Amino acid sequence: MSENLVEARGLTKKFDDFVAVDAIDFDIKKGEAFGFLGPNGAGKTSTMKMITTVSPITDGKMTVFGLDPNTQGRAIRSRLGVVPQEDNLDLELTVAENLFIYGRYHDMKKSEINPRIDDLLDFAQLSERRDSRVEPLSGGMKRRLTIARALINDPDLIILDEPTTGLDPQARHLLWDRLYRLKRDGATLIITTHYMDEAEQLCDRLVVMDEGRIVAEGSPRQLIDEYAPREVIELRFQEGEKDGAALKLEGIANRSEILADRILLYTDDADTTQERLHNRGIHPEQVLVRRSTLEDVFLKLTGRRLID
Amino acid sequence: MTTLARSLRFAESEVIAYRRTWRGTVITSFVNPVLFLAAMGAGLGSLVDDGAGELGISYLAFVATGLLAASAMQNGAGDGSFPVMAGILWRKNFHGTITTPIGPAEIIYGRLIWGLARLTFVLVVFAVIAVAFGAIDLGPALLAIPPAVLTGLAFTTCITAWTLTQEDGRSLSTLFRFLIVPLFLFSGTFFPISQLPDYIEPIAYATPLFHGVELVRKITLPGADGSIVTGIPLWAHLVYLVAMLLIGLYLSIRLLDRRIRP
Ligand SMILES: Nc1ncnc2c1ncn2[C@@H]1O[C@H](COP(=O)(O)OP(=O)(O)OP(=O)(O)O)[C@@H](O)[C@H]1O
Ligand SMILES: [Mg+2]
Numbered sequence: 001m002s003e004n005l006v007e008a009r010g011l012t013k014k015f016d017d018f019v020a021v022d023a024i025d026f027d028i029k030k031g032e033a034f035g036f037l038g039p040n041g042a043g044k045t046s047t048m049k050m051i052t053t054v055s056p057i058t059d060g061k062m063t064v065f066g067l068d069p070n071t072q073g074r075a076i077r078s079r080l081g082v083v084p085q086e087d088n089l090d091l092e093l094t095v096a097e098n099l100f101i102y103g104r105y106h107d108m109k110k111s112e113i114n115p116r117i118d119d120l121l122d123f124a125q126l127s128e129r130r131d132s133r134v135e136p137l138s139g140g141m142k143r144r145l146t147i148a149r150a151l152i153n154d155p156d157l158i159i160l161d162e163p164t165t166g167l168d169p170q171a172r173h174l175l176w177d178r179l180y181r182l183k184r185d186g187a188t189l190i191i192t193t194h195y196m197d198e199a200e201q202l203c204d205r206l207v208v209m210d211e212g213r214i215v216a217e218g219s220p221r222q223l224i225d226e227y228a229p230r231e232v233i234e235l236r237f238q239e240g241e242k243d244g245a246a247l248k249l250e251g252i253a254n255r256s257e258i259l260a261d262r263i264l265l266y267t268d269d270a271d272t273t274q275e276r277l278h279n280r281g282i283h284p285e286q287v288l289v290r291r292s293t294l295e296d297v298f299l300k301l302t303g304r305r306l307i308d
Numbered sequence: 309m310t311t312l313a314r315s316l317r318f319a320e321s322e323v324i325a326y327r328r329t330w331r332g333t334v335i336t337s338f339v340n341p342v343l344f345l346a347a348m349g350a351g352l353g354s355l356v357d358d359g360a361g362e363l364g365i366s367y368l369a370f371v372a373t374g375l376l377a378a379s380a381m382q383n384g385a386g387d388g389s390f391p392v393m394a395g396i397l398w399r400k401n402f403h404g405t406i407t408t409p410i411g412p413a414e415i416i417y418g419r420l421i422w423g424l425a426r427l428t429f430v431l432v433v434f435a436v437i438a439v440a441f442g443a444i445d446l447g448p449a450l451l452a453i454p455p456a457v458l459t460g461l462a463f464t465t466c467i468t469a470w471t472l473t474q475e476d477g478r479s480l481s482t483l484f485r486f487l488i489v490p491l492f493l494f495s496g497t498f499f500p501i502s503q504l505p506d507y508i509e510p511i512a513y514a515t516p517l518f519h520g521v522e523l524v525r526k527i528t529l530p531g532a533d534g535s536i537v538t539g540i541p542l543w544a545h546l547v548y549l550v551a552m553l554l555i556g557l558y559l560s561i562r563l564l565d566r567r568i569r570p
Contacts, residue, residue, distance in 0.1 A: 015570065054406050054569050074409045082407040088400040092325040101321040105408035107309045153408075 003030045005157050005188055006051060010060030013046045013212075020046040022212035023060060028157075033179075033189040035199045035206030037294060039304065042209040044192035045085050048161045051190065052082050065156065078106060081150030085161040085192075087142050089134045095121070095145060096130045099152055106153035113152070120148040123178065140171030147178065158182065159190045164198060176201055196294035208298060215301045220294060227300045228292035229254045233265040233273060235284040245282045252276045257299055264299075266292065311417070314410050318418025319425075321401070322391075326426075336386065337430045341379040342437055345372055348498060350441060365529055370536065372443035373528050374497035376434060376456045377520035383430055384460030385488050387423040388467030388556075389480045397476065402568055412564040416468065416557065420461065427460045428453065448528035455527055455549075459520030462549045465556025466516075472563035491517045500536060513538075516552055519545040 006028040013021035021043040028034045036044045049055035051064055053073035062069060064076045089098050096117055103113035121127045124144040129137065137145065143163060150158055163179065164172040179202055183189060193199055199206050200220040207217040216223055233253070237245060246263060249256050253265035253273045263284075267273040270289045277284075298304070309317075348371050395402035395415070402415055410418075435449040444452075471480065494504070495517035501509055512518050523545040525537050 052407050054403075056569065074411065077407060078409045080407070084404070084407070086400075088404040090321075090325065090401045090404070091399060092328055092401075093321075097324055101317075101324065102404075102408060104317045104320060105314075105405065105410050107313075107317075107409065149404075 004028060005030050006062070006064050006190075008060065008062040011047070011050065011057065011062050012059035013043070013050060013055065014058040019212050021050070024207075024209075024212075024214045026207055026214065026217070028188065028190060030188055031186055032204045033183050033191060033202050035203030036190070036192040036209055037194065037196065037199045037206050037298070038192075038209035039194055039298075041211075042194075043212040044209060045161055047209075048085075048159055048190070048192060052080055052159055053077055078153065079156045081153065081155035081158040083143075083146050083150045083158070083160040083163055085165070087146055089142055089145060089149070091133070091135050094131050094133060095126055095137070098134060098145060099149055102149050102152045108153065116152060116154075120151055123151075123181075124148040125174070138171070140167050140174065143167060143171070143175060144178065147175075151182075155187075157188045157190065161192050162194070163191065164193070164195070172198075196298070199294055206294075208294070208301060210298075210302050210304075216297065223294060223297045224292055226297075228296040229266040229268045230292060231267055231270040232290050232292045232296055233267065233270055233277075234286075234288040234290070235263045235265065235277075235282075236261065236286040236288075237263075238285050241285075245284070248280050248282055252280070255300075264296070266296065266300075309409065311414060314414040315417035315421055318405065318410055318415055319422040321405075322419065322422045326422075333386075337379075337383055338433060340382075341375050341434050344375055345438060345441060345443065348375075365532060365536065366443070368441065368443045369529065370525075371498060372438040372441070373452065373525045374495075374521050376431060376438070376452055377459050377524045378492050378495070378497045378517060379434055380427060380431055380456040380460030381463050381491065381517050381520060382488060383427055384423065384463035385467045385484070387419065387426070387460075388464040389471050389483065390477070391419070392468050392471045393474070393477050393480060396472070396564075396567055402564070406568060412568060413561045416465075416560045416564060419468070420464065420557070423461060423464050424457065427457050431456050431460075444528060452524045452528045455523040455545075456520065458546075458549050458553070459517070459523070462516060462520075462552040462556065465553050465560055467556075469556050469559035469563055472560060472567050491515055496521045501538070502535070513540075516549065519548045523549070 004027045008024060008026050010023045010025065011021060012019065012023050024047070036047060038044050046055065050057050050062065050069065053069040053076050057069060065079060067076050069076060090101070093101065099117045099120060100113055103116065121130055124147060126141060126145055126148070129141065134142065134145065147163070164175050167175065179189065191202055203220060205217070205219055207214045208223070209215070216227065218226065235245070242263065246258050253267040255266040257264040265273055274287070350368060352367070405415060406412060431453050435453060438444055439446050439449050467483070474480070494512060495515055496512070501512045501518065504512055522537055522540065523542065525532055526542050529536065
């Protein structure tokens with residue numbers, strides 16, 4: 001049996017006349033990690049804010065834990081952990097105090113909160129910084145603290161809006177590791193991101209959003225299989241040679257994308273395609289063969305890249 | 309949890325933060341009023357009267373009671389301006405708070421509860437100092453605290469509402485320069501309104517600090533005659549200030565909701 005924690009039908013958010021979220025449908029099952037992948041302005045944050053009941057729904061229907069966000073927002077929020085896109089840790093408070101006040105907001109007793117803070121600081125690898133101010137922490141530490149804060153009330157659903165944007169690769173990997181642990185322990189996660197590798201790593205299922213609409217949904221593997229052939233050959237050319245090569249690509253691969261700086265060839269068999277390139281006298285300066293990713297799916301669906 | 313409990317939870321977090329920031333408020337809350345009391349009350353007072361001069365009471369007592377209300381206004385206005393802008397724009401703690409069971413209304417109530425506590429403390433300290441100066445007696449000084457606190461909170465809620473309509477912090481210091489300072493000077497704090505030109509008097513009657521000052525004087529200086537206080541009944545001042553507080557409160561909650569729950 002799979003229980004849906006969130007169900008949305010025709011969910012819409014308008015700011016005056018501007019439609020930020022355009023009648024989207026989705027279900028989020030208990031225990032899964034569900035992703036919203038999309039470029040800037042796709043409507044990811046607007047959707048998260050409606051789920052967390054901090055932004056009123058303009059139109060459509062949604063339930064969270066079977067409750068109505070319009071009238072039962074407080075009951076919903078008491079079971080959520082929220083990691084907003086923009087850190088809003090309280091810089092006037094210490095690391096531990098930031099967790100403490102959220103425990104208090106969630107009506108926990110002081111005797112309950114203190115051991116929980118110890119566990120969470122341990123989880124976030126911040127035990128040493130317990131009594132330090134928040135301001136001097138690194139970006140990765142702040143993000144981990146925000147995640148720890150979201151966990152203070154032992155939430156049934158954790159919402160992470162771009163958890164790793166702006167972090168260096170090392171900090172991202174550490175964060176991913178923490179999110180894996182949450183998943184392994186059975187948490188339900190909603191993650192927004194515009195990094196396809198993040199979605200591939202963390203999400204069981206995801207929707208691809210663009211301009212307020214859902215343009216595809218499935219598991220990362222399904223989406224890649226459905227929308228992008230197995231392999232991608234990236235070709236880079238010397239100044240001025242790209243356009244000439246572009247004319248000779250007919251039938252060389254399943255599909256080609258001509259980007260500003262390079263050409264992408266989508267193919268089920270990279271070796272054969274490379275042979276054909278050679279036979280047609282196309283000699284790129286650089287050739288890179290890789291597995292196709294969600295980025296390619298997105299490109300196929302919208303003709304644009306996720307991150308410009 | 310009840311609304312009150314949730315509001316107290318928010319107030320609690322403000323208290324924790326205040327443990328770290330109180331130093332910045334010492335000058336405006338405690339030092340300035342005492343300097344005014346010393347300079348205007350004791351210093352200038354010795355020029356304009358000798359103990360219990362023409363006004364029927366000492367000028368020191370007149371200024372001390374005026375300053376009590378004026379200091380409440382300044383502290384109350386302070387609470388409604390920069391910390392509120394910080395909550396939505398700089399410190400951003402309001403945004404995080406509303407993802408928990410605490411809602412915008414409880415942020416406003418919580419700040420008001422915290423303001424009530426802080427204002428009471430600040431004014432009791434001032435009153436005790438005024439008593440030490442020999443400006444007023446302890447009994448009347450303590451009686452004056454509740455009306456002064458009411459004055460301060462009326463400013464807090466109205467200025468909170470106004471702050472929530474502002475894009476950023478730039479206009480906040482303008483408010484102090486062009487509203488709070490003139491009110492401080494011309495609401496009967498340092499001289500009776502009746503000394504103002506006749507055509508300005510009605511304007512002074514309409515301003516909130518005037519009602520706070522009058523209320524404090526009518527309660528603390530029962531012997532004061534028409535040269536010191538007006539004939540406006542006590543309840544009228546109370547109604548004015550309570551109405552101001554409630555209207556400000558209602559607007560603050562609506563405006564905060566609109567601002568942080570777009
Ligand atoms: N409060 C608001 N008022 C007006 N327009 C808004 C508001 N919030 C968001 N928008 C607009 O709605 C659209 C979707 O924004 P949203 O923040 O949901 O996108 P996003 O997918 O989270 O983007 P990003 O990856 O940049 O975070 C954008 O065009 C944005 O400008
Ligand atoms: Mg966003």
